[in-house]
Structures are given as C-alpha cells and as structure tokens.
Amino acid sequence: xxxxxxxxxxxxxERVDQLVADHxxxxxxxAASAAVEKAQHSLTSDPDSIDAFVGALELRAExxxxxxxxxxxxxxYKQAIDQLDNRDDRSLQMARLHATYGALQDEMGHPERAxxxxxxxxxxxxxxxxxxPLDVILMANNxxxxxxxxxxxxxxxxxxxxxxxxxxxxxGSDHEETATVSNNxxxxxxxxxxxxQAREMHMMALEARRKSLGDAHPDTAQSHNNLALxxxxxxxxxxxxRHFEKAMAIYEDLGRAYLPDLEAVSSNYCAFLREEGEExxxxxxxxxxxxxATR
Numbered sequence: 648x649x650x651x652x653x654x655x656x657x658x659x660x661e662r663v664d665q666l667v668a669d670h671x672x673x674x675x676x677x678a679a680s681a682a683v684e685k686a687q688h689s690l691t692s693d694p695d696s697i698d699a700f701v702g703a704l705e706l707r708a709e710x711x712x713x714x715x716x717x718x719x720x721x722x723x724y725k726q727a728i729d730q731l732d733n734r735d736d737r738s739l740q741m742a743r744l745h746a747t748y749g750a751l752q753d754e755m756g757h758p759e760r761a762x763x764x765x766x767x768x769x770x771x772x773x774x775x776x777x778x779x780p781l782d783v784i785l786m787a788n789n790x791x792x793x794x795x796x797x798x799x800x801x802x803x804x805x806x807x808x809x810x811x812x813x814x815x816x817x818x819g820s821d822h823e824e825t826a827t828v829s830n831n832x833x834x835x836x837x838x839x840x841x842x843x844q845a846r847e848m849h850m851m852a853l854e855a856r857r858k859s860l861g862d863a864h865p866d867t868a869q870s871h872n873n874l875a876l877x878x879x880x881x882x883x884x885x886x887x888x889r890h891f892e893k894a895m896a897i898y899e900d901l902g903r904a905y906l907p908d909l910e911a912v913s914s915n916y917c918a919f920l921r922e923e924g925e926e927x928x929x930x931x932x933x934x935x936x937x938x939x940a941t942r
Contacts, residue, residue, distance in 0.1 A: 682706060830852040
C-alpha cells in the first residue's frame, strides 16, 4: 500500500473516531464506508493492501456493532476474517477478529456459533508470540459461560479452571480478574451441587475482592452473598448469616444505584430468616429495602 493511500486511510479512521465522539453516527458510517471503498479499490494481492482493507472493514464492523446494526457488522467481520485466511503473520489480528465476531454472535443470540469463534480465538491467542494470557483468560471464561448455559458441566469446569490457573499465574491470587473467575467457577459448582468446591471458590473470590477492591465495593458485597449461599449448603448457617448481613450493609450504603442487587440479596437473606423462624426480622429487612426504593 503506497504512502498516499495509507495517509488517506489514517485520516478516514481519525474522522470516524471524531464523528463517533461527537455522536454524529450517520456521518461516521459514511466515513467508515468511504474507508472501506477506498481500501477495496486499492486491494491487490499485496499484504499491505489486504491489511488496509481488513482494517477498514474492522473499523466499520465495530461501528455497526455499536449501533446495533448486527447483520452489517457480521458481514464485515466475516469478510475481514476471510481476507486474512492463511496469514500466519496476522495471527493476533485474526484472534482479535474471531473474539469480537464471537461477541457479536453471542449478542445476536447464537451462543454455539460464538463458542466456536471464541475457541478459535483462544487457540490463536495461545499460539501467539509473545503470548497473550489475558486474552486467553477472557476467551476461556466466555466459552465456559456458554457451555454452562448449555448444561455441559464438564466442559464449563475445564474452561473455568483453565482461566483460573492462568489468572493465578499471570495476575496473582488477589487480582480482580482472578476473583471474577473464582466467582464464576463457584457459581458453576453451586448450581451443580458441588457445595464444598463452591464454598472454597467463593471464599477465594471474597478474599481477593476485599484485597483488590476493598470492603465497600459492590463486587465484594456480591461475594459475601454468594459465599453465604454456599455456606448454607454446607451447613454453616451462623456463618452464612454474617455474610448475608455484610452484603446487605454494603448495598444499603451504596443506595438506590444498587437497588436490584440489594433486592436480590435481601430475598436470599429473608428466605434464610424465615427458615430460622425469624418472620419479624425478615419483615424488617423487607421494609428497609422498600424505604430505600422510595428515596
């Protein structure tokens, strides 16, 4: 690709970014399409011209996706991937394209297709030089979610464990991402009846979130609630009560912005209180939540 074409392509990309920043989406689409048409007009078998065309397609696909024009975004992602087929020198770009195309398919309600694309992205990210461990963690976590929703416990566990191991190695046990994966694996174990494992995963997630996010963070509150649910299943009811109370206190302090989370925790806590024969306590909790909702 000659320097004049490269310069024009860069200018068009900058213009699209500025138009989006200004919320001028119609003009942004015109500019992105101009970039695609210019790059396509200059397209040859030369790798640089192919790269320019792929870059323009990816730019427009991202714009279409942000505007919920899913079919158009899908077509651009697919064409970009086809253009880079068998290009070993663009494996990271191919991995990124498969990852974003997979996210698009998931948003369009095609989780099985999304999982196929994410598996390819994971394979490419794992083979990358230098390695891309954070992307591998994200892809493994995404695939696990899809397979969990499909009822495939074994595969979901395998991918969550892969993400968790790599997160521990790369980011450390107290990192926010490690806590997220631990929480996700704990949810899988809890829903599948592996309560001791769920308890350990949620305990790890809580410890990591307290260290990385602090005691007043909404994710920390979520972990208190999730651990409480696991503790109920392992018979530690008094300990579960304390964690329900801590989750409630955090969400109360956060106020109406986290009302849905407060309502979810209060529902769990009130069910526990009623099982303990504490109807009046459950009613007080429900009254508190109603008061926050009307503030």
